[in-house]
Amino acid sequence: MNTEWHASDQMLIEYSNVHCDVSTAYSIEAHLERCQGCRGTLARLSGSRPEHAEEIWNRIADVIDRPNPPVLAGCLMRLGMPEPWALLTAATRAMSAAWVGLQILLIGGAVALARLGAGPNAFTPFLFFAPILPAVGVVVAYHPRFDPAAEITACSPMAGAKLGLTRIVAVLSVTLSLLFAGSLIVGHGWITLTWILPTLAVAGATLVVVTLIGAEQASLVVVVLWVTTWFTLYVLRSPQGRFVNLVNDGFLGERQWLWAGACLVMGAVVYVRRDRFELALELQRQGMS
C-alpha cells in the first residue's frame, strides 16, 4: 500500500527518543509493523547500547534454557504456588511414584475386599486401614531419610516450619484424595465416608506427636496405638462380639461427634506448635539418635 512512504532518519531518531508529535508517532508505528527497512534503520539510529540488548537476550536465553518443571510442580505452580515452593514440595519422596503407587495398591486392595464381600461389614478393612496411611505419609513427607536433598534443603533460606508443613499438607491431600476416590468406588452410601473424620484426627495426632518426638517415631507410635487400641477394646469387650462390629460401631452414629471433637483439638494443638515443624530440627534429631 504505502510502499513509497518511508520514515525519515530524523523522524526515527525523534521517535526512538520518545520525542515526537502524536501524528508522527502514529504514522511510524503503523509503518514499522510492515517495513523491515525502517525497522533496521531505527535499530541503527536508536542509540541503544548493544550490551543492553545482549543483557536482555541473556535473560531470555536463561528462561528458555531452563528445563520444564516436573509435572507435579507444574500443577502446583498453575494453582498459584510460587516456583521455588512448588519445586521443593514436589521434591518430596512422598510425591514419588513409589509411595503413591503403594497407596493405590493398599486402597485398591481394601476396595476390592469391600466390593467382593457382602454387606457393609466388608467395608471394615477400609475403615480400619484408612487412618494409618496419612500417619505413615507424614514420615515419608518429612523424614530426612526420604529426602535425598534434605541437608541442602534444610540449609536453604526456604527451609523452616512452613516448608515442612507445606510438604505434609501436600502428602495428606494426595492420600485423602486417593481414599476418597476409593470410598466412592465402594459406594455403600454415607457409611463409606465415615473414615474422613477419624483419618483427619489420626493425622492430626501424628502431627502433634511429630512436634514432640520427631517424624519416624511419631508414625510408629500412632500406628501401634491405633492397632492396639482396637484390639484391647475387642479383648475387653464380651468375647461373643465380632471385631468387625466393634470397628463399625467405632465409626458410626454419635461416635462421629467424638472424632470431630478430636479433629478440632488436634488442629488447635498443631496450630499452637506449628513452629516446631522444622526440617533442620528433624535432621538434628536424626543426627543425635
Added chain:
Amino acid sequence: MSVDSDAVGPERSDVQLLNAVGAGDQVALRELYERHQAWLIARLRHRCADPDVVDECLQDTFVAVWKSASSYEGNGEVAAWIWGIAIRRLIGVLRKQPRQIVFARDDTVMVSAEEHVLSGVQYGDLAGALSGLSPELRAVVQATVLDGLTTREASRLLGIPAGTVKTRMMRARQELRGALT
C-alpha cells in the same frame, strides 16, 4: 502482502525464522530478537516510561514468542504478531506493579513544517485532528486503533473502567469527525 515470504540467499525471512523457532531453533529466536528488539523497545517506551518495565516486558515477549511460535498461522506480518504479544505482556507486567506513567509523551515539541508534510502523506488532515485530541482521548485511540486492543484490554492498560474506554472512544470519534469535515 508479506514482502519477505521468499528469502533471498542465506538470509531467512521473519516467517521462516518464526517457523524455525516453532521447531525449537534457538538461533532463529536470537536472530528474530536482534531484528525486532530495537523498534519494540522504542514502541514500548512510548507506552511506559519505566525502562525496567520495558526491559521485563521485552524479555517476557520473546519468551512467549519461543513458547507460542508454533501457533503463528502464517497470515499477517510477523512484526505485528510480535507486537500483539508485547502489548499484552505490557498489560500483564503493569498489572503486577503499581501503576506506571503510561503514555508519557512530550507534546510540547515543536514540529517542523517538513515533518508535517511528511506525516501528511500518510494521514492527510488526520494529523492535525489527532493533535487536537486531549491526551486521554488520544491514549484510547492509540490503544484500540493502533494497538488493536479490545475494550477490556485497553481499560486494563490505561487503568480506567471499560465503560470509560467506550465513551472516550466515542468522543474521540466525534471530535475527529468534526475536525475532518
